[in-house]
Structure formats: structure tokens, C-alpha cells
Amino acid sequence: MEKGLLSVQHVRKSFGGVTAVKDVSLELGEGTLTMLIGPNGSGKTTLLNIISGVIEPDSGRIVFKGRDITRLYPHERYRYGIARSFQVPQLFTSLSVLENVLVSSRLYLEEDALGILFTNSWALKDWDQAQKAFEILSLLKLDHLWDAPARALSGGQMKLLELARALMSDPKLMLLDEPLAGVNPALAHEIMQALRRARDELGVSFLIVEHRLDLASKYVDFVYAMNQGTVISSGTPDEVFEDPMVVESLLGG
């Protein structure tokens, strides 16, 4: 039996007259890779925002590592280990790959975040951080590019670099919004393999919203399918993709 990491309980959210999320519940175990699917407008992004704390639900509870986090701010959830990454990577394009990873850890750890951008010398105490950065870069197969400027990376490599930056904060749960959007199939497979390595070696759980089911499905452990604000099916990819409700909502959406 997996240990529970995240429990979303009967969450609801309306915007004016539109109920974006209606009584949604889901469970994520530690070290699992879960995909959230559904047609446009089915409530996936709203649910991700409720889990990360950007949107407060009208009702329902979010329990993370056994603690009720429903009323916590996003930065407080971040400290507990929930990280979010966006479709468009937020990189420092003229800094190197390694510097991008180190700067991100310093931005969160130190108040003098800007100062570090204007000094070239990494103090000795940064050695541990540099070692950790190299381990994460090698896990994501970016280590050979450590000295290249971020702007020289391909779109898919930039996404991996953003993932590397997020992993420096030791998240237990990463929420990813369409990690494969705009990436060619070969790199899409590399990204999914990288997520699996992070799951296996670092014990991170992922909840990803993804539309490219053909590329992502074979890499994920579980799938939740949403339609019109509710979860209509959940289980292993095989179970969910054979569910007539899902087939109908995907074809009809």
C-alpha cells in the first residue's frame, strides 16, 4: 500500500456563474507519476491552482503529508514541498545552465537574491549546492551542457532546466502544466523519462496536466480524467483509456 502524500477532498470552486471544479476528490501516493486529462474547460488548471494555493476553493480540503493546508499561501506550501512549474520556462537566458540552477536555490534561500546575480564568485559554502546541482543536472541528462548559456538550449532542454531548478528545493510534489507542449516527440520522451528518473531516484511525486496522451500515457502510473468540473474516471492508464465515459469525453470534447 502506498503512503498517501496528497488528498484532495470534495473541492469546489466557482467563478461567478461558472462552476469550474465541482466536488473533486483525488489521492496521490508518494513517488508516483499521475496525469490529469480532460477537454479544454474541464477544470484541470483550476484544480492545479487550488493545490498550489494560487486559488482558494469555495469548499473542500487539501491535505498534504497528513496536514490540512487548505488555507496556506503558495509560498508556505512551497516550504512544505509543493512546487509548480509553468508552460513557459522562467530562465536567466544569459547565465549558464549551472548558474541558473544555483541562482534559483539562492533566490529561495537568501534575501540578497539580486546581489548574487551581480557577483561572479561562488563562495565555498556553495560547494554542496553545486554538487547537488550537478547531480540533478546529470539525472536530467543536462550535465554536459553545464557551462552553456541557457539561451543556447532547445525548447525541450529549457523545460528540463526549469525542472532542474525546481528540484533544487527538494519538492515532494511537483505540479506541471503541459510539460510536453511545443516539444518534438523525441524530446517529449526524454522529458517523460526524466520525470520517471526524478520519481525513482529522488522520490518526487508528479501531477501533470497533459494533452499529448499518445506520448505521455505509457510513462505514468495513474490517470485522473475530468469533464465539466468533475472526475469522471481514475485508475491505471489502461483502465482509464478503456473507460467508455473517457473515450466519449475525449472524442466529444
Ligand code: ADP
Ligand atoms: P482546463 O484547464 O481544463 O482547460 P480551467 O480550469 O482553465 O479548465 O477552466 C474551467 C472553467 O472555469 C472554464 O469554463 C473556464 O472558462 C472557467 N474559469 C477558469 N478560470 C476562470 C476565472 N479566473 N474566471 C472566470 N472563469 C474561469
